[in-house]
Amino acid sequence: MGNYFTHQRNTNVRVSLPAVCFVWQIAMIILFGVFIRYDEESDVRLWLEFVEHENITSDIENDFYFRYPSFQDVHVMIFVGFGFLMTFLKRYSFGGVGFNFMIASFGLQWALLMQGWFHSLDLNTGKISIGVESLINADFCCAGSLIAYGALLGKVSPVQLLVVTLFGITLFAVEEYIILSLLHCRDAGGSMVIHAFGGYYGLAISWILYRPNLRQSNRLNGSVYHSDVFAMIGTLFLWLFWPSFNSAITDHGDGQHRAAINTYLALASSVLTTVAISSMSQKGGKLDMVHIQNATLAGGVAMGTAAEFMITPYGSLIVGFCSGIISTFGYLFVTPFLDKYLKLQDTCGVHNLHAVPGMLGGFTGAIVAAAATEGVYGSEGLKRVFDFEGDFKDRSVGTQGGFQAAGTCVAIAFGLVGGAIVGLILKIPIWGDPADDNCFDDEVYWEVPEEEETIPPVLEYNNHMIHKHQEMTESNFSVDQS
């Protein structure tokens, strides 16, 4: 009966997928037409006026030159990093990298609007101004939904992913507004707003969409040799460019500089502890590719909030040290536990890579903020780093620490509640999701090339021998019969 049902499941998205894409893209064009304009550093008329009024002496002071190299690194992380990290499954590499490509392209447009409405809407003109920092923020905003995809990988349809992304971007913009603007938290690399939110968002959806019979069909839920090598492309580009991720939108000058150094150090440290725990846990001390591909990145996630603070170089190493250990333990013990006892299937283990290290990063940020002193930062420096200006000019670092911790909780709450609601929406049986037997299989949503041609010579020889024997046996058999 269960099998009967699954075999009947309609995975045809020939109407729904194009319809969503077209409607959405047309809506984007209209909304961009109404709302979005170039900002004063990318509009030729405004830039020339800006240069004149601000006595800017060189075009090099355009924000483009401060942030564009970091933007491109972040861009690589979003599309190549996240995309290839999800190619590790033996027969879901098209879906891993291809759907990641689709939903990020879909999400970044909506993100420009949502973040624009919340953060840079000019109430006089009714327009949103965008520049390079907006592009970085849009990529960041997509990251939350891509993280959620990691938990759902192989178990949902492309239409469901678009729904996940649509709500994910929306929720992101709201929680980001609450955390960064209302609570006035600092979160340069998004430990809270990106990783904790995205991780718990994906986990909540996956929990609602639990498939009790999935284990029976998990023949495809694993890697092959070359798919693991493909995944390392994702891992390495994420790992390498994480210093750019955490420094992309921090303060010009020392802020970006310090955030990059701190992240570089935390990442190096988490590689070593990941190797250590991975080796300890396996017979013969063998390393597990799942750990190397994922837990090595936990240092970058956990430095997301504190990277721009004066956490000190050894503080960064400690953060990486702990997060590498915690993340690898998560892959070893927590993911199987969640699957078995909490009915939570987390394909990529985003719990261990994003949710927990993100939460850890949020609280680390709170502690480092609360421990800030004028001796270390200077009085100007404290204002510069924590943005103690305007309404917040009298906030103490202790209060700031408290708000940072509160912000982390807000992010988690948004992820869990939002994810549960989106999960329920996705249960409506109209989205073309795959049957249990078809999970983790590109055949459902992709034209997959036939493989016959790749048989190496020796196998063709096998084939040939089989036919020859077949003839021999048959003739033999006929002789016997006679």
Next chain:
Amino acid sequence: MGNYFTHQRNTNVRVSLPAVCFVWQIAMIILFGVFIRYDEESDVRLWLEFVEHENITSDIENDFYFRYPSFQDVHVMIFVGFGFLMTFLKRYSFGGVGFNFMIASFGLQWALLMQGWFHSLDLNTGKISIGVESLINADFCCAGSLIAYGALLGKVSPVQLLVVTLFGITLFAVEEYIILSLLHCRDAGGSMVIHAFGGYYGLAISWILYRPNLRQSNRLNGSVYHSDVFAMIGTLFLWLFWPSFNSAITDHGDGQHRAAINTYLALASSVLTTVAISSMSQKGGKLDMVHIQNATLAGGVAMGTAAEFMITPYGSLIVGFCSGIISTFGYLFVTPFLDKYLKLQDTCGVHNLHAVPGMLGGFTGAIVAAAATEGVYGSEGLKRVFDFEGDFKDRSVGTQGGFQAAGTCVAIAFGLVGGAIVGLILKIPIWGDPADDNCFDDEVYWEVPEEEETIPPVLEYNNHMIHKHQEMTESNFSVDQS
């Protein structure tokens, strides 16, 4: 008879390939010795003088810091982007990425000379000065020939590719001089001079080199699972860095900033419409990797000319919207049509990815230029963006639009006529091109590793069982005989 002929074909390039490489490289050394020098921003003496005379306050104003990050992104596109995009064939990945590497390295040297003679030859000293912008232009110039390679992939010898590149670079430099200098067109990302030219150049060559019997041997003209994943590396790096491609040589400040934003948006939009059309066209709504790998990039091609203009963010989305649709339709209907009725074999479908979107981009640029107003650009801005200076200081935007359209036609004409002539040269039977049966096969020009060793255990078991059965059957048989 046809078969007899093809089996006799001489694909030995042991003399011709090294000879061309050596002669060429030595010629380059001599010509560089005579002509090429560092420019005032890369020569230590000239830079120190320049800094003094121009009252430059910081080394950061060296053009290197404006353009080097974009240059490296373009460089990745040329070598990794184009190279890996062409690894999609099951047995031509070495040729795809390897010959791309060879001809780009070959072409960029010639491009520095050709573009130098046309654009930066100092008539007093007889020298060409090069700097980082020259390197970007040389990479751009190679792109035209690499696009042509896409149409020829798998059907030509490496020596033929060097000939294609030699003439391709030469033609490029001439048409670029006509379009940019004589017609005074703007073409930041080369919709006209790179994509339209390169696309039609490759198509014309391929049309002349038509192989009527090729369809019979197209066993290798397709992908396998992992070669499609390799090709996605190319797609993503092209897609990601296209904003850098279109902004690399635009005006400092707002120009680079705006070009990057416009391209980013057009690309996102073309992904969505590509997905929509691809899904609509296939049974069950399945996506086709060919479309995802290629048509998603059409938005970048089509924004090549207009990226630096004030096309507005929603204008960019519209360009991406249309080009994604047109390009995917091209893969679905035009490429098969060309192959069947026009005797034009276009391996990578450059018609749909470069030729048509490039032409579209050229005309889009013409329209956007003609529609420019002082209200939007400011009067200084108009001069800045369209370079209305010197001989062209009184040109109206309407006239500029007309010249932009004319420039597009010049690019296409150069591509078609130049390609036809080069195609005829390549028909001379001295270049070592492969027989129809050997097309799309790396074995012809590469030492390809044997595959026996990769047989997984279960297959070795098969092998073992076959031998065992063989023995059984034989003994059986001998029993029968007795």
Next chain:
Amino acid sequence: MGNYFTHQRNTNVRVSLPAVCFVWQIAMIILFGVFIRYDEESDVRLWLEFVEHENITSDIENDFYFRYPSFQDVHVMIFVGFGFLMTFLKRYSFGGVGFNFMIASFGLQWALLMQGWFHSLDLNTGKISIGVESLINADFCCAGSLIAYGALLGKVSPVQLLVVTLFGITLFAVEEYIILSLLHCRDAGGSMVIHAFGGYYGLAISWILYRPNLRQSNRLNGSVYHSDVFAMIGTLFLWLFWPSFNSAITDHGDGQHRAAINTYLALASSVLTTVAISSMSQKGGKLDMVHIQNATLAGGVAMGTAAEFMITPYGSLIVGFCSGIISTFGYLFVTPFLDKYLKLQDTCGVHNLHAVPGMLGGFTGAIVAAAATEGVYGSEGLKRVFDFEGDFKDRSVGTQGGFQAAGTCVAIAFGLVGGAIVGLILKIPIWGDPADDNCFDDEVYWEVPEEEETIPPVLEYNNHMIHKHQEMTESNFSVDQS
């Protein structure tokens, strides 16, 4: 007896690998706590003071913006470039990219300390200040050990690699101090201090660790089709970003600009001569992937020292021309010779890619330095490029040339002597190195996924047919028996 011994070899690293990682990482945290601080451009308080005292007008003058894009390119080379270049072996791709990841993360922390002690220890405060240039130097320092790994690939345990790296970084810091500080050599891209040192260091270790019976088990010492394509990812990212490698720490402004141009040209030239020699050497003119993957990079190695000098563009082409030829000849003749007659097994051929081109680059630098004139550099320029200041303000270019040559010899000597000592340490039978039969096999140190699931349909059919025949034959057989 030999076989008996090898089968008994203990490759269990379950205690040693975690122990080394943990002890090391904790030591790093303590030493960083004692010694390492942010420098004046990454510390918020110090930067604000610096800006005020130095009358800096914009944050863009922070060294971060001069060097961070180049740093990220170098970072990609170290982790993706070196890592993927070593994935070419059919069954050692995990080890190639994974151990590279591990030892670079391990090494860069130690490098920050070692290089800090030698170059930027403040004797008053006892602290080392780090900034973006320190990160680049740490990556460079790791490169030496990663090169050595190339010679040892597949034949050592991860614990041995950590030992190689620990001593490699230490030796590097000492030789670098002697060459750059005491001899006052210039070595922007490290032809001497990185490539010559690293190459000979690895060769000396490999010579000591010679395995006489290895040839018998070299079934796995080769590539398969897709592993060669993976390796091209490494090659291309190394090739593309080499201009950043050689320009990353050169003088601001013209220095970085010129180094990038020179390296770009040398690399292009070495591709052409590599293709020529590779094609000449093979039957039918077929290209060999080993040459294309490696010798094409020799131009970058050989430009490491002279890249920042006024070598002229055609001089760069000549350097690339020669190094491509020499490196390819090395792969054709020297590596087999070393293996057969000198008992030196060099898995990746670092002799041809790093040792010899590095030495060549060192001597090229000496010649170019000795040939420098005031006419070309200007008198200010000579001081700027060769840093003729302080104790060295009266040094002549001829003397400088002599010291450059001496520096090259120092680097080679450090590599050979240091490598021999480290090799002897690695002979102690406690490091868990693999038996000859297990060399080049990921199974020893990695959990490798089973491959059964990837069997394409036709093979499952084979399997099915085999079983069917088995039944037929058996029934047949039983009929016979009856």
